[in-house]
Amino acid sequence: MNIEEYILLHSDAEPEYLAKVNRATHLKLINPRMCSGHLQGRVLSMFCHMIKPKRVLELGTLTGYSALCMAEALPEDAVLHTIECDEELEDFILQNFAGSDHGYKIKLHIGDALTEIKKLDEIFDLVFIDADKREYLAYYEAILPKLIAGGFILADNTLWDGKVLKAVDSNDKQTIEIMKFNDFVAKDSRVEKVMLPLRDGLTIIRKR
Numbered sequence: 001m002n003i004e005e006y007i008l009l010h011s012d013a014e015p016e017y018l019a020k021v022n023r024a025t026h027l028k029l030i031n032p033r034m035c036s037g038h039l040q041g042r043v044l045s046m047f048c049h050m051i052k053p054k055r056v057l058e059l060g061t062l063t064g065y066s067a068l069c070m071a072e073a074l075p076e077d078a079v080l081h082t083i084e085c086d087e088e089l090e091d092f093i094l095q096n097f098a099g100s101d102h103g104y105k106i107k108l109h110i111g112d113a114l115t116e117i118k119k120l121d122e123i124f125d126l127v128f129i130d131a132d133k134r135e136y137l138a139y140y141e142a143i144l145p146k147l148i149a150g151g152f153i154l155a156d157n158t159l160w161d162g163k164v165l166k167a168v169d170s171n172d173k174q175t176i177e178i179m180k181f182n183d184f185v186a187k188d189s190r191v192e193k194v195m196l197p198l199r200d201g202l203t204i205i206r207k208r
């Protein structure tokens with residue numbers, strides 16, 4: 001047994017419907033590894049139980065797995081906005097939301113995250129950043145004014161497969177931009193922050 005299997009054995013099981021969405025994601029997509037999956041899904045759900053947000057924003061829906069994990073822990077009157085740029089995923093995402101008891105809490109926006117954020121007239125309690133790795137810093141600056149004081153940002157993939165520790169190829173825009181984001185947030189006095197070595201790295205940021 002490896003450490004991940006041990007962790008999963010001692011955490012809640014993946015809810016049946018989410019396991020179905022996870023399997024369907026693996027059958028349908030060329031790169032299903034992008035999907036949060038069992039462990040991170042349980043972590044996102046637990047964070048929502050802890051934070052009790054009423055307004056949530058997600059950047060990067062993929063097939064809706066992470067949105068559904070957060071939605072299950074939200075109260076009935078909460079809203080989760082999720083933004084996805086790949087319009088070919090729209091029908092599959094909506095089908096996944098429709099089949100869940102919690103899908104009604106989720107509002108899907110198809111379009112570029114930076115463009116769609118500007119259109120949202122909301123103040124958020126929690127934002128999950130998981131879209132284009134080259135835009136993390138731009139996302140951060142765009143959402144910070146729309147985050148309530150004491151609100152949280154969760155930024156995924158901040159260890160980027162360990163590439164943040166190695167010499168970077170000048171063409172590797174994703175690693176360069178993730179590193180810029182990490183360095184910027186580390187020094188930003190507007191927020192408190194802690195980086196967790198969960199899966200591909202998850203940074204928790206709290207606005208002061």
Ligand SMILES: C[S@@+](CC[C@H](N)C(=O)[O-])C[C@H]1O[C@@H](n2cnc3c(N)ncnc32)[C@H](O)[C@@H]1O
Nearest residue numbers: 034035036060062065066084085112113131132
């Ligand atoms: C890592 S996946 C998201 C995984 C999902 N949050 C989950 O855990 O199940 C990243 C998603 O962001 C989307 N994306 C990439 N660039 C984007 C952009 N500029 N605006 C909105 N979505 C974008 C991709 O199409 C992809 O579906």
